[in-house]
Amino acid sequence: MNKPTVILAQVYKTYRSGSDDLRVLRNVSLTAHEGESIAVVGASGCGKSTLLNLIGGLDQADSGKISACGFEVSKLNEKELTAYRSGGVGFMFQFHYLLKDFTALENVMLPMLMTGSGQRKAADEARLLLDKVRVADRADHFPSQLSGGERQRVALARALINDPQLILADEPTGNLDEDHKALIADLLFSLTAESGKTLFLVTHATDLASGADSIMRLSEGQLIPV
């Protein structure tokens, strides 16, 4: 078995709002390895995005341990968190979050510039990735000038630009037609199979999920193999 990239051990997460406690994750444990793709499926509101946010270091678990890419995610200081977010993990969010005042090309370049790369190198790499996700001809458009599916593909290019060891993709094909769905699925799965990356994929699309090495269903706070 390849090296573990992500280890979740007895992770709990509850959202507290007033008197209501929403127990979203209850004792979730899972190990993902290099070269492995895991699809996480489950009903809307079951906690899939929450799980990715915890792995991505965007939110904190109440208890339990999460390690990813050699970092103990729950214990990172600001500097380590920046290093993890900019290098170790590539996050494609459910609602993309491209920066509205930057073009598609600039959005993709940003994570690379933040790690100290020069403009030219970042622009070249960003163009390559935009080409891979077939939005190169929209490189100079602002997010408001892109379709939903184009934004989603730009967001994927941005998630990949620093060549992350771990890819977290939340509904990466939500707004795409069949051809582009297949393109993105191929790209994501080839990155895991050929480059040894680890992929967590959240999706409602059963055909996309079925391409992963394993499928886990999140239900009542528990991850169950499908």
Ligand SMILES: Nc1ncnc2c1ncn2[C@@H]1O[C@H](COP(=O)(O)OP(=O)(O)OP(=O)(O)O)[C@@H](O)[C@H]1O
């Ligand atoms: N910051 C928050 N505060 C309180 N409750 C939250 C918060 N974020 C999410 N929730 C609730 O936690 C539950 C899990 O949310 P989450 O976004 O993880 O679901 P999901 O499985 O990704 O759903 P979907 O498939 O619709 O994207 C939902 O019931 C949601 O309303």
Ligand SMILES: [Mg+2]
């Ligand atoms: Mg979600």
